[in-house]
Amino acid sequence: MRTGRIIALAVLAPCGFASSGAIAAPVQWPGNGQYYEAVCVEGGITWGEARMAAQAAGGYLATPTSEAENEFVFSLVDASEFWDEGSTGWSRGPWLGGFQNHNSTDYAEPAGGWEWVTPGWVPGDAGEPFTYANFEPDQPNDINGYQDHLHFATDPSPNRASTWNDANANILMPGYVIEWPPEPDPSEQVAEILDFVDTSVDGGTLTGDGPGNSAEKRLNALINMIEAAGDLVEDGDIEGACQQLLDAYKKTDGEPKPPDFVAGDAAWDLAGMIQDLRATLGCE
Numbered sequence: 001m002r003t004g005r006i007i008a009l010a011v012l013a014p015c016g017f018a019s020s021g022a023i024a025a026p027v028q029w030p031g032n033g034q035y036y037e038a039v040c041v042e043g044g045i046t047w048g049e050a051r052m053a054a055q056a057a058g059g060y061l062a063t064p065t066s067e068a069e070n071e072f073v074f075s076l077v078d079a080s081e082f083w084d085e086g087s088t089g090w091s092r093g094p095w096l097g098g099f100q101n102h103n104s105t106d107y108a109e110p111a112g113g114w115e116w117v118t119p120g121w122v123p124g125d126a127g128e129p130f131t132y133a134n135f136e137p138d139q140p141n142d143i144n145g146y147q148d149h150l151h152f153a154t155d156p157s158p159n160r161a162s163t164w165n166d167a168n169a170n171i172l173m174p175g176y177v178i179e180w181p182p183e184p185d186p187s188e189q190v191a192e193i194l195d196f197v198d199t200s201v202d203g204g205t206l207t208g209d210g211p212g213n214s215a216e217k218r219l220n221a222l223i224n225m226i227e228a229a230g231d232l233v234e235d236g237d238i239e240g241a242c243q244q245l246l247d248a249y250k251k252t253d254g255e256p257k258p259p260d261f262v263a264g265d266a267a268w269d270l271a272g273m274i275q276d277l278r279a280t281l282g283c284e
Contacts, residue, residue, distance in 0.1 A: 026180060029072045033182035036062060038076040038094065044084075044172025047149040050095040051117065054178040061097030062177035063116035065132050073177055074162035077152060082175045085158035092167075093160065094175040098150030100140075100166070101126060110142035110166065114150075119181070133164070140166035186241075189277045190230035196273060197223060200266035209263040218261035222251055226274075233281070242283035249274045 026035035037057075045053070047061075054061045064070035077083070077094050084092045097117040100107070104126070107113030115127030136154060140147065146168050153165035167173070200206035201219070208219030229244035251261040252271040262270065 026178075027076065028182070029069065031066075031068055031072065035059075035180040035182070036073060036076055037178045037180075038082060038175065039178065040081045040094070040175035044174055045095070045176060046172060047095050047099075047151075047167075047169035048123075050173070050176035051097075051121075054097075054176065055120075057178055059178040059180040060117050060119055060121065061095060062179040063097040063118075063128070064134075065116065065128075065130075067132065067134070070132070070134055070162055074152065077175065077177065078160055083152075083160055084174050085160070089155070089157055090165070091154045091157040091159050091161075092165075092171075092173055093152030093154075094177050095173050096150045096152065096164070096177060097179070098130070098164070099127065099169075100148035102148075104129075110140040110147070114140075134162060136161075136163040136165050139164065142166060144168075184276075184280045186233045186277060186280050187230065189273070189280060190226065190233065193226055193270070193273050193277065194223070194230075196266070196270065197226070200264070200270070203266075204264070205266040206262055206264040206270065209260050218251075222248060222261040225251070229277075238281050238283075242278060242281055245274055245278050245281075245283065249278070 026037045028035050037059075039053070051061055062073050064073045073096075082094050098114055099117065101113045101115045104113035104115065106129070114130045114133070116130065117127055118125075121127060139153075142148075147166040149167055149169040150164055151167055151173050152160075152162065153167075154161035154163050197206060206219075208215030208217070210218045225244055225248040229241045229248065232238075232241035232244060249271055250258055252267055252274065254260065254268065254271070260267065
């Protein structure tokens with residue numbers, strides 16, 4: 001998973017490392033377990049381009065939702081290569097994942113309707129409303145209109161600060177910050193799957209599937225398969241765990257052969273959770 005991030009970033013040739021060809025590894029913030037990568041781009045980049053680059057790298061534009069997180073993210077870009085200092089009278093820094101949602105019930109210029117992108121966000125989607133903000137004094141101001149996207153900035157130039165400004169998405173900023181969620185823990189995923197099965201059975205949205213007494217036996221067999229996969233993960237036998245999970249998935253995928261061991265509204269969600277765990281383990 002980490003390798004995929006590095007390949008995606010290498011295509012952009014971050015200017016801070018272009019001369020040596022080295023790519024900085026994502027940095028984890030202990031405050032939330034998330035990973036972050038600051039990328040500077042020679043010649044600048046628009047907000048839309050930065051958003052797509054972040055998603056291509058498996059993440060999204062950074063969404064600092066607290067003062068502590070914001071200061072951490074700023075510390076990654078507190079260097080001259082990430083800033084345009086002086087050409088506009090402002091010091092303009094990297095793009096962040098904030099945008100103004102014109103469809104929000106809170107939308108009003110210049111300060112209403114600000115939201116954060118979420119994983120998989122595309123234009124037109126709603127985001128996560130701001131509960132924390134760190135705008136530069138007298139910002140946002142929507143000067144000249146269409147200033148609906150967020151970046152680090154400070155006035156006067158040349159300076160660098162963790163404050164924000166609203167800007168037109170088509171302006172070329174010197175970089176952006178990517179954020180990734182923490183990598184899943186396979187053992188925790190196994191526990192979550194088993195909890196989901198218990199809750200769904202209790203709620204009547206998951207039942208064993210088969211004639212007579214075989215329905216309960218099939219449900220228990222599926223549970224045993226998932227538990228066995230968890231034991232194999234703990235023992236370091238990833239190949240064995242992958243095979244167990246593949247067998248379990250085939251008993252939940254809705255295909256006629258082999259027959260499913262479970263039925264109900266939660267069966268498809270269970271199949272998805274098993275596939276997510278297989279993806280975490282790198283199963284083929």
